[in-house]
Amino acid sequence: MNPRILPYVLILPVTLFLCLFFLYPFVLVSKQAFSTGAGFTLENFQDVTSHWKFPISFKNTLLLAAAVVPVQLALALLMATMVNGMGRGRDLVLYVWTIPLGISDLAAGIIWLAIFEQSGFLNSMLSGLGVIDKPVSFLSYQHPGVVFLAIALAEIWRATAIMLVILVAGIGLIPKEYYEAAEVFGASPWKRFWRITLPLLRPSLQTALVLRVILAFEIFAVVAALGGTLFPVLMGETYAYQFELLNGGAAAAIALIILAISIGFTLLILRILRVPKGASI
Amino acid sequence: MSEATVDAGPDDPRKAGKFVYIAAVVLLCAWVLVPLYFLLINTLSSPEAVNAFPKRFVPEFDLGSLTFFAGFEGMLVALKNSILVAAITMVMSITIGAPAGYALSRFDFKGKGLFRLLILLTRAFPLPLLALPLAVMFIRTGLDDTVFGLALVHTTLAIPFAVLITFSLFSGIPIELEEAAWTLGCTRLTAFTKVVFPLILPGITASAIFAFVISWNEVFAAAVLTIENRTLTAFLLQNLDTSPLHLKFAGGFILVVPALIFIFAVRKYLFAMWGIANR
Amino acid sequence: MAEIQIKNIAKRFGTYQALHNIDLTISDQEFMVLLGASGCGKSTLLRIIAGLETPSEGEVWIGGRRIDHLPPKDRGIAMVFQNYAVFPHLTVFENIGFGLRMQKMPNDEVTRRVERTAELMHIEQLTGRYSGELSGGQRQRVAVARALAMEPDVILMDEPLSNLDALLRLEMRAELKGVLAESNTTAIYVTHDQVEAMSLADRISVMHEGRIVQAATPVEVYRNPAERFVASFIGNPPMNFLPATPVKGGQWSVAGQMMDGPSANKALEFAIRPEDLKIADSGLTAVAKVVEPLGAHLLVTCAVEGHQFRAVLDSDLVVKPGETLTFAPLADRVRWFDPDTQKAVA
Structure with a gap:
């Protein structure tokens, strides 16, 4: 086949597919948002933003992202640096650390539910240590802080792995000579991290942060599993409008x-x- | 850096550093594994034990919860649906995505930048949101509440990854190998089937498994687009308020198992895939 | 018969002109080397002949057949790549037999030919191995064997020795020359290494900025460079140049010294190879700057009226930096170039 046409033939299926199932529904969703049946309107936006739940879920979503993403970034950087200097056991440790990558947010929510629910492992441990006499209902409206903490922990537990993978791959691309050169010029490990790893890792940091932040705003199932209606978030509201309020x-x-x-x-x-x-x- | 620390003498202050390092590694491993272990305890305990207090910290190896899960109305169907959707997603995203990955790695063509932008855009958008208008579109076309309809949405989710991963895989095969095949009597197609395909097969398998897991784990679109034909995630989500704990934990466990296998199967490719997919 | 004719071939990448309307004829069984620095277009030309690149203009003929519109597989060529391109998922045997299998050749014939070429390249012990188990030199042998097994009309080689270490390169060079001389194929060989080019070629095409500046036998290219570029590119160290001003019919003043030369009436450049200089009582006066004893001879870098000037001298001589030397050029080895056209002047 003509090599000029061939690439277009090869990308045609993806392009068609994405037009049909990505661009087109995107246009539809915009149209739906800006109309109530007759012409252009901002009514839908006024409706949702004036609802009492909106500011809370908006605040919750941002707060959660602000609490979770920096911790994940720090943790992922720490893990990636630790793995980088590792000899034996590197593969095993990396395997363990990346396990959560394949675990869905719903499953992660359920896993942390096993810890925080009333008859769960946290209560069992605390009562075993004699801190409490009877199990506490952590995931209830009396303990909003614990609900937040549980959701944040579940998110950190689940989604640090994706950053770790991107950063480990990124660090792998940095030639070892730069570190050796820096060491020869007297840079301490700490200096090497700040002066070499971080700046050269910027493309990977971009990818990791963009991906994570976007996913953080889409948080849904973890919250559903752990907080239910106690902790409204934006994505949950979307689901509620679609299904419960039609x-x-x-x-x-x-x-x-x-x-x-x-x-x-x-x-x-x-x-x-x-x-x-x-x-x- | 690590070798230097290994050789450190007994009184070396680095020895303390080494100890902290190992402790941190073990701690972080525990951070990942212990919650999974708790889920395992709950799954392998009888429903009574799961709801009892306080909890034991070793499983009793009772299949009561799992039997209950299997016997729960609609659960096995949901499991079957999940597998079906994920399998269709896997096949579609690779067959549609891989040719584009090949085109990106081998050709310079007008619009290449635009095409890459389209791919990256999809990755940067909160895709499950698109399930909303698609729900309407599917009702019109009769795709609503079908396994195939959901698989189409999941394929949209998985395609950017399929394209970028196969792009990086194909880029890892020197074009010289293909050119050598051409000069030795191959057409573009036979050079692909005889040389490129055998070399790329393990990587393709890894990215197919990746697509499978993306679909398997997806909750929002599944919940929006299916009513009767729920997938496992959608089913569990729908019944979160009402279902007993042991059902949730057994369901959660079933959700986690493919993840463990997945990470193990693709561990060799995980980093190579992301190394280039970055750019 | 596999005479190759390249007619008016041009190649543009966007606005960049990689090849400027090249014409070249390579006769049957000739060993032609395309020599030039990186980016001169030599690989592009080879790839156009192979069918891996489409020319923007022009025609390629092999054995009286126009082939520039055919895919590589139908051109009757075989190619050896710089990185060998030995298929990693196939054994050495299957690599060598790959092209034959593509032609649907019967099994016993494939075995016969693979065994013969493997023996020819001294890799008959390795036929069961995979490329990951081979050294660079062994991979190189597999790549050549794979091309030879096709019994092609034309064999194309793109810097095939450049990834080998120096000693191995020397050994493979001699072997390649022997094997190809026996195979009766026409060969085109791309390299940036002038020693390789001199040793292998029947004829060398020196390329520069997308043009062939000279196509001639190695001795001719060395002795009678057609352009100043060739003189400054071939030879290690390359030719010395000094400005020359005409005095009267055929008499030239070079660095204050009178010389016989062509009868032209404009400023020219005088050129002489460093090994064509003798120490004498009268001649060009030079001040030695750097003295490098290279074992077989002594390389002295001097200044002649501010121009850099190198001499290759007998290694028994003792020369110290700062010393003044007087050189007499061998009269029949002196060449002249026109600084405006860059061409040689007879």
Whole structure:
């Protein structure tokens, strides 16, 4: 076949597929959000944002992302650096650390439910140590802080692995000579991390942060499993509008709000961590 | 760096550092494994034990919970649906995605940048949200509440990864090998089947498994798009408020098992895949 | 008969012109080397002949058949790649037999030919191995054997020895020359290594910035460079150049010294190879700057009226930096170039 046409033939299926199931529904969701049946309107947005639950779920979503993502970043960086210097056992440790990568948010929620529920392992441990006499109902409205903590822990537990993988791959791309050179010039391990690893890791940090932040705004099943209605988040509201209130327009409006936040943060991360032209490895 | 620490003398201050290092590694491993162990205890205990207090910290190896799970109305169907959707997603995302990955790795063509942008965009968008309008579209086309309909959405989720991973895999095969095959009597197609495909097969398998897990784990779109034909995740989500604890834990355990196998199967490729998919 | 004719071949990558309308004829069974620095277009030209690259203009003929529109497999060529391109998932035997299998050749014939070529390349012990178990030199042998097993009309080689270490390269070079001389195929060989080119070629095409500046026998290219570029590229160290001003019919002043030369009436460049200089009582006056004893001879880098000037001298001589030397050029080895056209002037 003509080599000029061939690449287009090869990308045609994906392009068609994405047009049909990505771009087209995206247009639909925008249309739905901006209309109530007759013409362009912002009514759906006014509806959802004026609802009493919106500010709470908005705040909760952002708060959760703000609490979870930095911890994950620090943890992933720490793990990646630790793995980097490891000789024997590296593969095993990496396998263990990346297990959560394949675990769904729902399963992660259920796993942490086993710890935090009333007859769960946390209560069992605390009563075994004599700290409490009878099991505490942690995941209830009396303990909003614990609910938040449980959700945050489950998220950190589950989704640090994806950052770890991206960062380990990124560190693997940094030539060892740079470290050796820095060491010869007298840089301590700590200095080497700040002066070499971090700056050269910027492309990977970008990817990892963008991916994580976007997913953090989409948090849904972990919250459903652990907090239920105690801890409303944006994605849960979307689900509720669609199913319980059968209000597609409102669901679409929240969906677009989540999208807007995601894009905003993506651009911000790309801007902060941009690599000057020609300064990449 | 690590070798230097190993050789350190007994009084070396580095020895303390080494100890902290190992302790941290063990601690982080425990951080991942202990919650999984708790789930295992709950799964391998009788329903009574799961709901009892305080909890024992060793499993009693009772299959009561799992039997209850298997006997629960609609659960096995949901499990079957999950497997079916994930399998279709796996096949579709690779057959559709791999040619594009090949095109990206082998050709320079007008619009290549635009195409890559489209792929990256899909990865940067909260895709499950698109399930909402698709629900309407599917009702019109009769795809609503079908395994295939959901698989289409999951394929959209998995395709960016399939394209980027196969792109990096194909880029790892030197073009010289293909050119050598051409000069030795192969057409583009036979060079692909005789040379590229055998070399790429393990990597393709890994990315197929990746697609499987993406679908297997997806909750939101599954919950939005299926009503009668629930997948396991959708079924569990729907019944979170009402189902007993032992059912949740057994269900959670079944959800986790493929993840363990998946990470083990693709561990060799995990980092190579992301190393280039980064760019 | 596999005469190769390259007619008016041009190649553009976007706005970049990689090849400027090249014409070249390579006769049957000739060993042609394309020599040039990286980026000169030599590999592009080879790949156009192989069918791995499409020319922007022009035609390629092999054995009286126009082939530039055919896919590589139908051109009657075989190719040896720089990185060998030995298929990692096949054994050495299957690698060598790959092309024959593609032609649906019967099994016993494949075995016969593979065994013969493996023996020819001294790898008959390795036929059961995979490429990961071979050294670089062994992979190189497999790559050549795979090409030879096809019994092609034309064998194309793209820097096949550049990834080998120096000693191995020397050994493979001699072997390659012997094997190809017996095989009766026409060969085109791309390299940036002038020693390799000199040792292997029947004819060398020196390429520069997408053009062939000279196509001639190794001795001719060395002795009579057609352009200043060739003179400055071939030879290690390359030719010395000094500005020359005409005095009167055929008499030239070079660094204050009178010399006989062509009868032109404009400034020219005088050129002489460093080994074509003799120490004499009168001649070009030079001040030695750096003295490098290289074992077989002595390389002295000097300055002649501010111009860099190298001489290769007998290793028994003792020369100290700062010493003034007087050189007499061998008269029949002196060449002249026109600085405007860059061409040689007779």
